[in-house]
Amino acid sequence: MLQKTRGIALSYIRYRETSIIARVYTEEFGLQNYIINSVRTAKSKNNRIALFQPLTLLDMVVYYKDDRDLSRLSEVKTSHPFQSLPFDVAKSTMAMFVMELLNKVLKEEAGNPILFRFLVDSVLFLEEARTNYENFHLAFLLKLSFFLGFGPESAREFESQLRENAYPFLPDNEMETALNTLLRQPIGTPIKLARAARNELLDALVAYYQIHIDTIGEVKSLPVLREVLG
Incomplete structure (x- = not known):
């Protein structure tokens, strides 16, 4: 059955000689895998493979059956169409990191419009x-983390959960204030964080996710993100 849905491209792998299998988080059906034929050829129309670069926002008409993988x-x-994200080194590095984390934590094969809206607004x-x-x-x-069911209510709770799991996170007053602002204010609210503090908080956040989702494992894009952004 043909269905319309919006989606966010998460990743793709090569399939056979000219095709790909794309992983897309959709508004209507949650996490889905799509086979796209003949996109890895010189004759591919309109460079369609570019549509499945990290976090590309998509409008799709799909063949949907709930019993198909x-x-x-x-x-x-x-x-x-992106004008800055793929071409700005800092933004594209963030996008790769976010894409990797989303691939690890998004599991539902069911629509979640509120989560989807958050992801679109963030992108x-x-x-x-x-x-x-x-x-x-x-x-x-x-x-x-709140959409995934383990969001901390405050910097103190975040610190407490890490320490209970033997992660040594001891923020000073400036870091605690920054963390509470990040928790409570919209994305983009100005916050002053030194490079070392930003790296420390990034590592703590990844550890926090690993505590709550034990299948995350290594985050391969983390060293690059740490180096580029700090």
Whole structure:
């Protein structure tokens, strides 16, 4: 049955000689895998493979059956062509990190419109921001944790959960204030964090996710993100 849905491209793998299997988080059906034929050829129309780069926002018409692990697309286009995200080193590094985490934590094969809206709004913020996005990845992880069921209510609770799991996180007053602001204010709220403090909080957030989702394992994009953004 043909269905319309919006989606967020998460990743893709090569399939056979010219095709890919794309992983997409959709508004209507949650996490889905789609096979897209003939996109890895010189004759591929309109460079369709670019539609499945990290966090691309999609409008799709799909063949949907709830008992299939692999579906097909009838139509696909981007709903918001990126102008800065793929070309800004800091933004693209954040996008790779966010994409990797989402691939690890999103499991539901059911629609969650509120979560989908949060993800779209977050991607659009990162694409459109000209300033105050250096802490985007930190705010994003904190706010996403509430959708996943383990969001901390305060910096003190965050610290307590880490210490209970033998992670040595001891924020000073400045870090605690920054953490509470990240928790309670919209993404993009100006926050002053030194490079070392930003790295420390990033590592603590990844550890916090690993405590609550034991299948996360190694986050391969973390060293690059730490180096680029700090």
